[in-house]
Amino acid sequence: xxxxxxxxxxxxxxxxxxxxxxxxxxxxxxxxxxxxxxxxxxxxxxxxxxxxxxxxxxxxxxxxxxxxxxxxxxxxxxxxxxxxxxxxxxxxxxxxxxxxxxxxxxxxxxxxxxxxxxxxxxxxxxxxxxxxxxxxxxxxxxxxxxxxxxxxxxxxxxxxxxxxxxxxxxxxxxxxxxxxxxxxxxxxxxxxxxxxxxxxxxxxxxxxxxxxxxxxxxxxxxxxxxxxxxxxxxxxxxxxxxxxxxxxxxxxxxxxxxxxxxxxxxxxxxxxxxxxxxxxxxxxxxxxxxxxxxxxxxxxxxxxxxxxxxxxxxxxxxxxxxxxxxxxxxxxxxxxxxxxxxxxxxxxxxxxxxxxxxxxxxxxxxxxxxxxxxxxxxxxxxxxxxxxxxxxx
Numbered sequence: 001x002x003x004x005x006x007x008x009x010x011x012x013x014x015x016x017x018x019x020x021x022x023x024x025x026x027x028x029x030x031x032x033x034x035x036x037x038x039x040x041x042x043x044x045x046x047x048x049x050x051x052x053x054x055x056x057x058x059x060x061x062x063x064x065x066x067x068x069x070x071x072x073x074x075x076x077x078x079x080x081x082x083x084x085x086x087x088x089x090x091x092x093x094x095x096x097x098x099x100x101x102x103x104x105x106x107x108x109x110x111x112x113x114x115x116x117x118x119x120x121x122x123x124x125x126x127x128x129x130x131x132x133x134x135x136x137x138x139x140x141x142x143x144x145x146x147x148x149x150x151x152x153x154x155x156x157x158x159x160x161x162x163x164x165x166x167x168x169x170x171x172x173x174x175x176x177x178x179x180x181x182x183x184x185x186x187x188x189x190x191x192x193x194x195x196x197x198x199x200x201x202x203x204x205x206x207x208x209x210x211x212x213x214x215x216x217x218x219x220x221x222x223x224x225x226x227x228x229x230x231x232x233x234x235x236x237x238x239x240x241x242x243x244x245x246x247x248x249x250x251x252x253x254x255x256x257x258x259x260x261x262x263x264x265x266x267x268x269x270x271x272x273x274x275x276x277x278x279x280x281x282x283x284x285x286x287x288x289x290x291x292x293x294x295x296x297x298x299x300x301x302x303x304x305x306x307x308x309x310x311x312x313x314x315x316x317x318x319x320x321x322x323x324x325x326x327x328x329x330x331x332x333x334x335x336x337x338x339x340x341x342x343x344x345x346x347x348x349x350x351x352x353x354x355x356x357x358x359x360x361x362x363x364x365x366x367x368x369x370x371x372x373x374x375x376x377x378x379x380x381x382x383x384x385x386x387x388x389x390x391x392x393x
Contacts, residue, residue, distance in 0.1 A: 023075020029273040038148040080107040087114035115160030132171035230361040255332035285339035329381035334359035
């Protein structure tokens with residue numbers, strides 16, 4: 001056991017913590033606010049930082065604390081604070097401390113602009129026990145500020161990064177790729193490698209999602225125009241072709257499998273999300289009214305035990321889904337899911353052409369498909385997966 005003024009670390013195992021019982025909940029994602037001090041051109045969620053309606057409707061400090069209490073009683077060990085920009089909440093440090101005092105490891109997703117000397121000192125005194133995650137939008141002031149549409153945002157984000165470095169607070173960085181910033185990727189990777197806590201290449205958001213609340217056709221058109229083409233995405237994914245093929249061979253052998261007509265094939269287990277207004281969800285992208293549950297009416301346990309099992313058994317009746325996704329062995333490689341169907345089409349089970357094209361582009365490269373073949377038309381898919389493994393050997 002290690003002690004400090006704020007932290008007590010126990011070396012123990014989950015089987016001891018839970019007395020050999022599986023926890024109902026392992027982690028909780030909390031969207032503290034949809035408001036953000038950036039106005040990114042591609043964002044699927046952000047609202048202005050001073051949005052009065054949003055601010056008024058956000059959960060109170062006590063309501064968030066109640067949800068954190070519920071999460072720990074169900075076995076959760078980790079909470080992720082995200083947004084919007086979570087540091088905009090005036091009670092952020094209060095909620096953070098509450099989570100840490102409950103014994104939760106805290107993951108913070110931030111753009112870094114609000115990491116002031118005072119905030120950095122706070123993280124140094126009370127470490128989150130998980131690496132802070134900072135999203136980067138460009139390697140130069142002009143390119144970065146063009147994405148955020150906030151003059152001076154690059155300088156503030158770099159200040160935040162430097163404050164974390166100075167205080168040796170563990171963090172990692174992630175990137176978002178656009179056609180206009182693709183040329184900065186190598187510089188970003190090189191710079192990220194100098195960060196002490198980056199033990200692998202930084203991840204990138206490449207295949208942008210539309211607005212989760214389906215609240216702006218104009219913003220969705222903008223996001224669509226910024227998406228990388230499937231071919232460009234593949235070029236980035238295969239920058240290290242041998243490593244990519246090795247990893248994908250393992251992935252495909254583990255996750256590609258028998259097609260089925262279930263709508264929910266995603267691997268969410270023992271995890272929940274809560275949006276800024278108290279709606280309990282599978283994931284923060286899925287806002288379909290049939291899949292969100294108000295915390296004022298239902299507890300986290302209610303959702304985990306009563307509703308998720310029912311939704312997992314839900315089958316599609318959509319002919320387009322049944323003819324394509326229901327017969328496709330690429331499900332797993334493909335990012336088709338209810339959340340993306342909701343964002344793109346307003347339903348749970350309408351195929352999304354963009355993610356379908358991305359998956360097919362990868363499948364052709366990996367030798368799972370021939371050019372112009374459709375995965376849902378393939379009968380010998382088991383043999384193709386097996387041959388893919390034999391080629392790698």
